[in-house]
Amino acid sequence: MDWTALWVSLRLAGLTCLFLLPVGLWLGRLLAMGRFRGRTLCEALVALPLVMPPTVLGFYLMMTFSSEAPFGQLWQQLMGEGLNFTFNGILLASLLVNLPFAVQPIQRAFEHVPRHLREAAWCSGLSSWQTWLRIELPLVWPGVVSALALTFAHTLGEFGVILMVGGSIDGETRTLAISIYDRVQAFDEAGAARMSAILLIVSFVTIALVYGLTRRGRGVRV
Amino acid sequence: MSSTDASLSLRVTQPGPIPLAAQFQCAPGDLLALVGPSGSGKTTLLRAIAGLYRPAEGYISIGDETWLDTQRNICRRPQQRRVGFVFQDYALFPHLTALGNVMAAMGHVPRHQRRDRAREWLARVRLDGLEQRHPAQLSGGQRQRVAVARALAREPRALLLDEPFSAVDQVTRRRLQRELALLRDAIEIPMILVTHDLEEAGALADRLCVLHSGRSLQSGPPESLFRRPASAQVARLLDKHNVFSGRKVMENGRACLAWGPYRLEVERGLEAYREGGALQWYIPPSDVVVHRRGRPSNGERENPVTGVICEFIVLGGMTQVSLGFDHTSETLRFEMSTHGARRNGLAIDVSVDVSLLATGIHLMPSDEG
Numbered sequence: 001m002d003w004t005a006l007w008v009s010l011r012l013a014g015l016t017c018l019f020l021l022p023v024g025l026w027l028g029r030l031l032a033m034g035r036f037r038g039r040t041l042c043e044a045l046v047a048l049p050l051v052m053p054p055t056v057l058g059f060y061l062m063m064t065f066s067s068e069a070p071f072g073q074l075w076q077q078l079m080g081e082g083l084n085f086t087f088n089g090i091l092l093a094s095l096l097v098n099l100p101f102a103v104q105p106i107q108r109a110f111e112h113v114p115r116h117l118r119e120a121a122w123c124s125g126l127s128s129w130q131t132w133l134r135i136e137l138p139l140v141w142p143g144v145v146s147a148l149a150l151t152f153a154h155t156l157g158e159f160g161v162i163l164m165v166g167g168s169i170d171g172e173t174r175t176l177a178i179s180i181y182d183r184v185q186a187f188d189e190a191g192a193a194r195m196s197a198i199l200l201i202v203s204f205v206t207i208a209l210v211y212g213l214t215r216r217g218r219g220v221r222v
Numbered sequence: 223m224s225s226t227d228a229s230l231s232l233r234v235t236q237p238g239p240i241p242l243a244a245q246f247q248c249a250p251g252d253l254l255a256l257v258g259p260s261g262s263g264k265t266t267l268l269r270a271i272a273g274l275y276r277p278a279e280g281y282i283s284i285g286d287e288t289w290l291d292t293q294r295n296i297c298r299r300p301q302q303r304r305v306g307f308v309f310q311d312y313a314l315f316p317h318l319t320a321l322g323n324v325m326a327a328m329g330h331v332p333r334h335q336r337r338d339r340a341r342e343w344l345a346r347v348r349l350d351g352l353e354q355r356h357p358a359q360l361s362g363g364q365r366q367r368v369a370v371a372r373a374l375a376r377e378p379r380a381l382l383l384d385e386p387f388s389a390v391d392q393v394t395r396r397r398l399q400r401e402l403a404l405l406r407d408a409i410e411i412p413m414i415l416v417t418h419d420l421e422e423a424g425a426l427a428d429r430l431c432v433l434h435s436g437r438s439l440q441s442g443p444p445e446s447l448f449r450r451p452a453s454a455q456v457a458r459l460l461d462k463h464n465v466f467s468g469r470k471v472m473e474n475g476r477a478c479l480a481w482g483p484y485r486l487e488v489e490r491g492l493e494a495y496r497e498g499g500a501l502q503w504y505i506p507p508s509d510v511v512v513h514r515r516g517r518p519s520n521g522e523r524e525n526p527v528t529g530v531i532c533e534f535i536v537l538g539g540m541t542q543v544s545l546g547f548d549h550t551s552e553t554l555r556f557e558m559s560t561h562g563a564r565r566n567g568l569a570i571d572v573s574v575d576v577s578l579l580a581t582g583i584h585l586m587p588s589d590e591g
Contacts, residue, residue, distance in 0.1 A: 119274050120313035122300035124327035124376055134326070138317045 001194050004171050005179035008087070012175060013155035016094045017148050020102035023095075024147050028106030029136075050100045058164025061093045065165060083165075090166040090173050097161050101150040109143025110136070142214040149210040153203050227285045230380050230412040232271060234280030234290075240266050242277055242436040248380075248412035248429070254441075255415045255427035258459060263436035264416040265310075268382050271414065272307050273300035284379050284412070306373030306381045310388060312365045314357040320344060320368045321353040327376040343371040347401070363394040370405070381413040387422065399426060420461055424448065432456050450584045454502045457586070463555045464505045467588065470495045479503060479583065482549025486525045486578060491585040500588040509582025510556035513575040515566055525578040529554060534570050536560050545574060 031043055049057060065083035066072045076082050083089035113136055121131040137144075159177045166173030168182060176195055183192040233245040242263055248254040256264040269275035271282055273289065276297055282290040289298045306327075314323050324340040331339055344353055347367040357365055366386060373381060386402075387395045403426060406413060417423050423430055424444040431441040432451075439459070440452040451457040457465045468481040470492055477493070479486040481503075488503075495501050513526070529545030532553060541560045544553040556576070568574060 114311075114313070116309050116311060116313035117315060119272075119300070120307065120309055120372075121315070121326070122274070123272055123303075123305055123307040124372060125301050125304070125329045126326065127301060130329075135315055 001191065001198075002174070002176070002179040002183075005174050005176045005195070006198065008171065008174060009156050009176040012087075012091060012094055013152045015091055016098055016155045017102075017151050019091075019095055020098055020151055021144070021148065023099070024102035024106045025144070027103045028140075028143075028147075029110045031103070032107045032110030046103050047100050049097045054097070054158070054160025055164060057097065058093070058161040061096065061161065062164050065089055065092070085165075085167050085169060085173060087166075087172050090162050090175075093161050093165045094155050094158065097158060098151045098154055101154050102147045105143045105146040105150065106140060107143075109140035109146075113139050145213045146210050149206045153206045156199060156202060228379065228411065230271070230282075230284045230414070232267065232280070232282050234267065234270055234277040234282070236278035236280075240436060242266065242270075242280075244431075244433060244436060244438040246431045246438055246441050248414055250412055251406075251410045252428045253406055253413040253415055253426060254429045254431060255417055255423035255444075256431050256433055257417060257420060257423045258433035260418065261435075262433040264418075264433055265384055266436070267433070268307075268384050268414060268416050271303075271380065272305045272382055273298055273303045287379070304376060304379045306376050306378035308366070308369045308373050308381075308383045308386045310385045312357075312369035312389070314365055314368055314372075316357050319354050319356055320349060320360065320364075320371075323357070323368055324372050324375045327372045330377065340371075340375060343375045344368070346374075347371045347405075361394075362390040363398055366390060366398055367401075370402075374409070378411060380411055381409065383413065383415045385416055385418070387417075387419075402426060432459050434459055449506055449582075451504060451586065453586050454504075454589055457504050462504060462506075463553075464507065464510075465586075466503055466550065466552050466554075467500065468503055469500050470497055472497055479585070481527075482547060484525070484527050486527075486583060487580040488583045488585065489580045495585065502586045502588050504584045504586065505554075505578050505582050506584075507556040509579040510554065511577045511579060512556075512558060512562075512566060512568075513577065523577075525580060525583075526575055527554075527578060528573060528575050531568060531570055531572050531574060534563075534568065541568075543568060543574075545576065 027046065031039065031046070062084055063069060064071050065075070067076050067082050072083055079088070083092060117135055117139075118131055121135045126134065157177055158175070159181065162173065162175055163178055168174045168178050174182070176199055180192045180195045180199070183189070183195065228250045230248045232247070234242050236242045240263060244263065244267055246254060256267060258264055266275055270277050270280070270290070276290070277292075279292045280290055281288070281292070288296050289303050290296060315326060318326060321337070321340050321344065324343050325336045328336045328339060341350070341353060344350060347370055349364060349367050349371065352360065352364065357368070360368065366389070369386070387398055390398065399422060415423070415427060427444060429441055430444050430447050432439045432447065434455065440447060440456045447456070448460060448462070451460055451462060454465045466481060468479045470477060471480040471485065473485050477497075479488050479492065527547070529547050531543055532546040533542070533544035535542040539560055540557050541563045542555060542557050543563065544555045546553050554576070
């Protein structure tokens with residue numbers, strides 16, 4: 001059992017959720033309520049990772065992160081190390097890959113909050129911030145939970161992009177999914193089975209949690 | 223009295239996208255009903271007062287507070303306006319209890335007093351005992367009361383009601399209207415009600431403002447609007463039927479109204495029109511008096527006209543009668559008791575003599591002019 005790989009996976013999934021939560025809330029709300037030019041394009045870009053083959057996406061990211069590319073160079077200058085084959089690299093890749101999982105459920109939830117509710121809150125004297133915190137957030141909560149759970153579970157299982165960008169460096173970029181692949185390559189089927197079982201259990205618990213929380217939240221849906 | 227200073231004044235104009243050219247005033251304690259067909263801009267005006275819509279040009283003030291003055295670039299946010307807004311769908315916060323909904327509007331009250339004060343507001347709208355219910359657990363009428371309590375709990379400077387009775391059944395509607403009538407006696411702020419129900423507007427409001435395509439056509443007490451609409455258009459918008467065309471003529475040195483072969487006496491208003499000039503006139507159904515057959519009386523000398531019954535609709539105890547005339551395609555409509563109509567032998571195709579009371583004839587400028 002590769003506990004280090006499990007730890008890398010959990011750390012990657014946890015940090016991806018942490019960073020994508022504010023992005024999802026901001027972008028999800030903007031796409032649900034904002035009326036601006038280029039909204040459709042923005043939505044399409046967010047959804048793009050869903051339809052792109054992971055290896056293709058991973059390839060482009062690898063090229064972008066390379067120290068010969070402008071972005072990779074800038075990162076290296078600012079942070080002192082490159083992105084390819086590092087934990088930061090797979091974290092950044094994971095943030096991009098999971099964008100649709102974090103944004104779309106929250107966007108749908110915001111779309112279901114009637115405009116009148118916000119206006120009623122303003123007329124009741126609540127500031128925009130209070131309206132967001134006390135009225136909108138409790139109403140979109142099931143969407144937020146879905147987004148977090150999907151992002152978490154998807155990050156745990158992500159394979160192609162991580163392999164392209166991070167390779168398989170022990171304690172740095174070797175996630176559980178990659179470790180399973182390595183074990184199979186090394187004919188250690190028992191080890192692969194144990195780790196697969198752990199991924200299965202974690203994924204099942206996550207999904208069960210989502211359904212449970214969403215159902216609890218259903219009473220307050222509008 | 224200081225309360226007269228707290229009148230709400232509105233004047234807004236904009237060419238589009240929603241054309242507006244409206245102005246009205248509402249005194250504290252008065253209920254002004256904005257009436258007009260769908261798309262006439264009623265709700266937009268209400269939203270403009272609340273700060274939820276910003277018209278291109280306008281001025282909205284309440285007492286000494288200016289809420290909107292586009293010339294001076296003043297436009298207060300909804301939070302700064304202190305309005306109580308009862309939305310058409312009530313817009314209750316579904317995740318909060320009835321008490322929570324009311325407390326949400328009490329940011330101006332010290333935190334430790336909010337709960338008790340909110341309970342008092344709910345008790346005022348007769349919802350004591352239901353404080354812990356969520357909106358989904360309340361009936362339509364109860365939800366509307368929570369919305370009213372929430373609007374009042376803000377201690378607003380104006381109460382705005384957007385079709386507040388449209389989402390409930392007829393029985394509840396009557397009950398809620400009664401409650402509003404009782405409640406408004408205790409409220410000393412301007413109240414503005416948007417409705418398309420003229421009966422409701424007439425029964426509840428002190429004043430009506432008739433709107434069409436965003437323009438305020440006429441404001442005034444319901445009775446005066448119903449009896450003396452400013453134009454044929456207002457009469458039609460108020461669902462008034464008896465609007466006819468005529469002209470002013472001189473007969474034996476006296477001005478009178480020519481309507482086909484008839485020369486009608488009019489108590490007032492003719493002096494404002496030039497001789498031979500076209501005009502329109504309206505007579506309320508209550509000022510059409512049927513002559514009793516075979517029993518002539520003095521009253522029959524007043525503007526007698528003869529028509530043939532072309533429509534005879536029995537609506538329970540009352541019957542609606544429409545008379546057709548040879549000289550016009552318009553019909554004259556009036557109501558009388560079904561019993562009286564039968565006793566007089568009224569029926570389809572029967573010729574009837576009626577008097578058009580001179581006091582009831584109301585003159586309006588011609589649409590063409």
